[in-house]
Amino acid sequence: MARWKTYRFHVGSPLAGFSIRMAWPVFSWSWFQLRISTLLLLVLLASVAIAWQRDRNDLSDRIVDLEVELAQVRGVKVSWGIEQLFGEPDTPNFGDYSTAWASASADGQDEWIIAEFEEEVSPAELRIHETYNPGAVHKVSVFTPLGNEVTVWRGTDPTPQGSGGGVSKIPLGTIWQTNKVKVYLASKRVSGWNEIDAIGLVDQSGEVQWTRHAKASSSYGTRYSRTMSIPGPLFCGVMTTE
Secondary structure: OEEEEEEEEEEEOOOOEEEEEEEEEEEOHHHHHHHHHHHHHHHHHHHHHHHHHHHHHHHHHHHHHHHHHHHHHHOOOOOOOHHHHOOOOOOOOOOOOOOOEOOOOOOOOOEEEEEEEEEEEOEEEEEEEEEEOOOOEEEEEEEOOOOOEEEEEEOOOOOOOOOOOEEEEEEOOOOOOEEEEEEEEOHHHOOOOOEEEEEEEEEOOOOEEEOOEEEEOOOHHHHHHOOOOOOOOOOOOOOOOO
């Protein structure tokens, strides 16, 4: 705790002049020790929290690596599934093609996509290849090295509604390096399935990385892959022999 001590300041000769008395706080050594210990405790807690977050991010990255390897081994892409976002654009034309990602429902809810890339870079731009019912992109965020989500862009989709499709180039004005972005789609405001073929992350030198792994709020491919089709006509009846 602090205590007060009075100081006297005299201006002039010993016989003439004037004096000023001022009180100043004097802090005890025990108070200073208490504050130092509290500060060290806060630093320790912050260090533990940062280390835990980094370990969590490392584990998440390892899981992503494993999922990517498994996808490469399987070598199968589900029609309109999340795997359709991996790699470079491969949908030949604008339209409802199974080589692009689509949400589970056309306009049931607003959607989001988390795209992850190989290298962590200082981003300059995000390129979203929209191939069917474009115009729903309205927000983009990036994830910092500690895993915090930071919104870096809000606005109107550069590819307008009714245009058939196009490449939406979103400027990413941020100081954070990243290899993970989140794209928000206002699906309920843009009629029909808003299909996306690929997402590219552009760094400050103009190099483009394509999505290596992705997650989405929903996927038509998840529903599509659960249906079982039987090739050829199906015959049911009773066969008699003579």
